[in-house]
Amino acid sequence: MNNHYFDTNKSLWNQKVDYHKASDFYELDNFKKGLFQPLRDIELRGLPDVRGKSLLHLQCHFGQDTLAWARLGAKVTGVDLSNKGIESARQLRDELKLDAKFVNCNVFDTRKHIQEQFDIVFTSYGVIGWLPDLKPWAKVIKESLKPGGTFYIVEFHPALMMHDHENYDLQFHYFNRPEPDEYLIEGTYADKNANLQHKEFTWSHSLSEIITPLINEGLILESFNEYPYCNWNCFPNLRTEGEQRFVYNGVKFSFPHLFELKMRRG
Ligand SMILES: C[S@@+](CC[C@H](N)C(=O)[O-])C[C@H]1O[C@@H](n2cnc3c(N)ncnc32)[C@H](O)[C@@H]1O
Known part of the structure; x- marks a missing residue:
């Protein structure tokens, strides 16, 4: 896989960390x-009893959700590409005196760094678009x-990801393609005013490509x-429809915003 894409995205996520923490x-x-x-009703219902279970969190950002699972009694390990994210996760763990391991690596290299097998593998909200190939x-x-x-995964639905959130147009591919989409982004979803301008590379994935x-x-x-x-109120132009319900304002018809998948290793 092309390191340039991962290096660029790593640098982007490193720059996001301090803005997100603040x-x-x-x-x-x-x-x-x-x-x-920070864990939402959907994943709390999806994984109702983590107490005493080992849980691997893929693409854990600065570890807030990972440590929220630890507070619920899981024995957690978080993995992320961003070294700044993982450093912050370790600081947060130490400050809160929680038990957790954090590993800085590309998700594709996880098994080079972690030999343990887990009761639960968890990943959520804004993860697969950073991955070129889901095999x-x-x-x-x-x-x-x-x-x-x-x-267990809960993630933005590929149908939602086809829309431009600023002008509502259907603008992005549903299916993956050989080359990533390349954007210059300004600010971040968590802080629109962040002084951040950076390139990013992302990939579309259809539901069948995921499952x-x-x-x-x-x-x-x-x-x-x-x-x-x-x-999450994390895109422009979402209107509130009750607690933890934000609906895209730009289209007339209902369409899926999130999907949730639970699978078991046989
Ligand atoms: C949107 S965040 C995850 C969000 C998480 N639900 C949260 O709000 O804390 C995406 C994360 O994926 C990580 N990431 C992107 N590409 C990755 C890769 N190839 N391997 C591991 N982590 C990656 C980024 O560093 C970032 O922390």
Whole structure:
């Protein structure tokens, strides 16, 4: 895989970390005080009992969600490409005196760094678009699970990702293509005013591109859901429709904003 793409994205995510830690979006001070639960209702329902279970969090950013699972009693390990994200995750872990491991690597190299197998592999919200090919990703997930272990993902739906959130147009591909999309971004979803201008490389993935490699690795489908709302207010032009429900304002018809997939290693 092309290192230039990963190096660029790593530099981008390194620059985002401090802005995100300081942002209202992530509510880090409230999280530290135990006043903010960053895990949303969907994943809390999807993984209702993590107490005593080992949990691998892929693409954990600066570790807030990972440590939220630790607070619920899971034995957690987080992986992320961004060295600044992982340094911040370790600082946060130490400050909160929680038990967690954090590993700085590309998700595709996870098995070079972590030999343990887990009861649960978890990943969420804004992860697969950074990955060029989901076949090796599915292999990492399978190899990271104990037999009988659970893979859980909740993610922005490919149908939502086809829209330009500023002007509502259908603007992006549904299916993956050989070359990534290349953008120059300004600001971040968590801080629109961040003094950040950076290139990024992303890939589209259809639902079948997501599910089929996991099935081909022998994972068994337990549940699959699509939701007509986002539970994060993380795109422009979402309107609030109740707690943890944000609906895209630009189209007349209902369409899926999130999907959720739970699978078991046989
Ligand atoms: C949108 S964030 C994940 C969001 C997470 N749900 C949160 O809000 O904390 C995406 C994460 O993927 C990481 N990432 C991007 N490409 C990666 C790769 N190839 N391997 C591992 N992590 C990667 C980024 O560093 C970033 O921390």
